[in-house]
Amino acid sequence: MRVLSIGPKILTLFAVLGLAAACETAPEASGEMVKEAVVVESGVVPGSEEDLVLNVGDRVYFAFDSYAIRPTGTQVLDRQAAWMAQYPQNNLVIEGHCDDRGTREYNLALGERRANAVRQYLVSKGVAPSRLTTISYGKERPVAFGNNEAAWAQNRRGVSVLSN
Numbered sequence: 218m219r220v221l222s223i224g225p226k227i228l229t230l231f232a233v234l235g236l237a238a239a240c241e242t243a244p245e246a247s248g249e250m251v252k253e254a255v256v257v258e259s260g261v262v263p264g265s266e267e268d269l270v271l272n273v274g275d276r277v278y279f280a281f282d283s284y285a286i287r288p289t290g291t292q293v294l295d296r297q298a299a300w301m302a303q304y305p306q307n308n309l310v311i312e313g314h315c316d317d318r319g320t321r322e323y324n325l326a327l328g329e330r331r332a333n334a335v336r337q338y339l340v341s342k343g344v345a346p347s348r349l350t351t352i353s354y355g356k357e358r359p360v361a362f363g364n365n366e367a368a369w370a371q372n373r374r375g376v377s378v379l380s381n
Contacts, residue, residue, distance in 0.1 A: 269379055275378070277294060279331055282327070286334055309380060311375055311377050311378075313354065315328050316369035317359060324355035328353030332351035356372070
């Protein structure tokens, strides 16, 4: 007995055709066009939180006991500023985070300075201050656990989160 196998290229073709058909915009009864989200091939809606995270970058990292933005951070923030210009309906909350060393109070203050540094950089690149808010979480929301530099480095961050 011979088994018929459908190759991955054929399956991809069907998926693309299905996606194209799903993205068509149909007129309403009133004759007006219905606005639908445009989905790029990756399945990410442009201007969405997922778009920010995957295609732009939502975080910058800081050195120990510092709120100075590093050169790699400026690259991410330049992309964020361009993204914000492209999607003027979007607003961001900028979160300041720290590693678990230091007191709670110290880290809340440092997280605030980090969030404000990110905000000021974006404002300097043309993003309206009214579109940006900040919050400090200090050391309360780690993304990595451990008492080593690898974990601490991941927790010393500023994260931009979509807030519409």
